[in-house]
């Protein structure tokens with residue numbers, strides 16, 4: 001049974017890449033719903049329906065565990081899917097909690113009461129749907145007190161990355177960082193709260209400057225998945241890895257290879 005990694009498109013590849021490095025023997029089925037990307041401008045209902053269909057398809061295809069390597073899906077669909085109940089033996093996990101645990105200096109599953117942490121001014125960059133959900137602030141409030149979060153919805157950025165237009169993507173990063181700074185001039189930490197954004201991490205780092213610690217999810221999620229699987233070894237026994245897309249496999253393979261600087265070949269989902 002391979003472990004499933006899901007995203008609306010190319011962004012989850014940043015998580016896939018980190019997981020393949022952290023767990024080189026793990027069989028992974030990656031599923032990019034490129035035909036319907038971006039999710040971040042859709043309604044919560046729409047995101048839930050698309051995510052639910054994809055995850056059920058991955059469960060039926062033999063993955064017992066699916067990681068939503070997509071903040072937008074984690075924000076809009078995860079809780080609703082878990083509350084509706086998942087099939088016997090199947091699991092779905094999101095990417096918010098490991099990131100917030102890292103930001104608030106907590107170990108895995110530390111559910112102790114909220115406390116003061118090192119940072120008090122945090123900039124969140126995410127898709128419009130993630131920002132509108134306020135899921136990040138909700139999860140943070142369970143773990144930390146006294147942290148101001150200023151959220152910047154980065155309209156257009158996922159489209160530019162999916163199109164491979166990196167000049168536009170970098171210009172959008174600069175303008176979204178400028179817009180954030182007008183609301184919060186001196187953030188101490190910045191969260192790249194969309195798995196597409198590590199593909200332009202350098203542009204974020206340059207625009208934010210050296211005094212801002214940038215948190216991005218790929219390595220954090222890979223570490224947390226390694227920990228999860230060590231506790232539940234049965235969830236990842238055997239299986240073969242596959243790269244699936246609802247988009248054009250040739251086009252998606254070209255972009256993925258270009259972004260990750262390693263050969264990646266997709267097939268039609």
Ligand code: DGL
Nearest residue numbers: 008011039040071072195
């Ligand atoms: N990569 C996704 C995320 O982490 C979603 C991007 C989108 O489709 O808008 O939010």
